[in-house]
Amino acid sequence: MTVAKPSPARRARTALPTIVAMQPQPRPLRLIIQIPCYNEEASLPETLAALPRAIAGVDIIEVQIINDGSTDRTVEVARSLGVDHIVDVPVNKGLSNAFMAGLEHALAKGADIIVNLDADNQYNANDIPRLIAPILERRAEFVVGDRPITTIAHFSYLKRLLQLLGSAVVRMASQTTVRDAPSGFRAIARDAALRLNSFDSYTYTLETIVQSGLSGIRIVSVPIGVNGETRPSRLIRSIPQYIWRSSKSILRTALVYAPGKFLFRLSLPLLVAGLILIGRWLWLTIDGTDRAHVPSLVAAAGLLLTAVMLWVAAITGEQMAINRRLLQDIQYRLRKAALPPLLERDDAGDDQQP
Template sequence: MSDRPKIAVVIPCYRVRDKIVEVVKSVLAVADFVVAVDDCCPEKSGEFLRQARAEPKLTIVFHEQNQGVGGAMITGFKTALELGADIMVKMDGDGQMEAKHLPRLIAPLVSRQADFSKGNRFYDLRALRAMPFVRRFGNFGLTLLSKAASGFWHLSDPTNGYFALRANALRMLNFHLLAPRYFFEISLLIQLNVIRAIAIDVPIPAKYADENSSLSPMRALVTFPSKLAAGLVHRIWWRYFIYDINIVTVFLITGAFLFFGGGAFGVWRWSHNWMYGHEQSAGTVALAMLPMILGFQMLLQAVVLDMMDKPDAPISDLMETGE
């Protein structure tokens, strides 16, 4: 990366015809490239932007079929990499994300403190009170689940789509594992944790006007848990069984064996005695409970160690060595 990294702002466009021109105009002074992805928008936002704003920095890409915000971002990422960008910024086309905060967002990446930075609306209590209650409640519920799934226990506001990512970290990701639609941001965090990228929250308030959110946090709280569980299993498998094997691996295997083994034994003995009308002995109860308690403690210790496991340097810097 040169002394002055090249910045690309990627904007997924879907039903943002009324806002997209102003959004693009607001970032032209900061960005070296602006990539707008018309995700088969029924309002033809991309064509409207092409006719309204002719800029050498602006690249407009069209999808013949709607692929969701994740699909649009993957296309935008690939285009930005081809243009030679060093830092990619995601900014929605609905005007919620203000360009005046962009220098603050990319500052940790420019100074090489992190591979990934994300806006966090929860730092500003005034902005938090301005957030609609349904969004606030849904985001709080998703935050805890997303921390466990992604492994970034220090990050909050997981559905915030205002983020920046260094190109070298982006190149290490498996694009086919990124969710194509609304789970995209969280799936990106999971993949970043797998490669041991350094991620950081940046206090950035969001503004809420007359725009309609395509994602309902309450709906996400109902539909996301299964995806979060799958993401957690994927992350644990790759982090602690493929890329590395350490004490967390030992605690996970031993803790799971003791906890579920003790539970299975207890269920078997309870069902057997229930069928024949026998009382459980104290020894039988102990044989079931003690392994479960020890297993739970080991699993809990694995969680603590997972929270403490942080890389020493941005993976993007390590990838530049020898280039």
């Protein structure tokens, strides 16, 4: 018996369709270099000229300035030099506000990594690839440039000492290994930038390190180079004022992000001193002294009572810290949801007035 074969047309109609899986194309990695500016028309051209135009592992490099209420031609100079984004703050609100406004705008423009540096060209821009390398290698989310403090010619001996001492205090408060806490040359991954806050009107440098270290953001340091001094620092106008305001920033941030640990450690010297006085009073009493030593007993009671009050405050602070962490997580999710979808390219040069 002969079996008829189906015609070619019928075979084409009954063949199962072939499904070709399309591989998703990787989204280009975007780096935005942000520069807070306040009356920087003289130094901005040199700073912009030093920025790298291509970096291995980065597909798109854009430059953004934050004009913090400048009264000179900073914005005009930036536009003439082809800056991609300008964040315009109409009134001078300080470095911390400019830094946060820049982060918000860079995130909205789709930045995967944000590099922050000063407009006075004090940092060596050739070290930007070294700065972002830990983020590209997934070893960190936050990288701080470590200047050679002890060899910077225009730093006085006192300024070097204060920089090293201040960084040591920040390391203890933040539980990190950051060697140059006041450095403004830093790289921040997108997810870490969504979690950062700065409430200090003076500077963002110390607060963001303490916050990151105590919030679980992976932060490291890398050595960087510096250029010669182009103008005096606008942040450190007076050494005593800088010490006072920096100390307040560290203490306030430690109280906000680790109140229990901070207050408990603060109570330990009082506890030890109170126990020593109590022990002395008991020893003298058992030894049969003729004096009552009431002042020692009163002082011991005061010290121990203060220590107990700090313990109560520490417990209350820890409860508030739990609520703060929950609110911070909600803030992170809201910030992330509010961002526009990440696109391969977007319009550049749009001004924003926060």
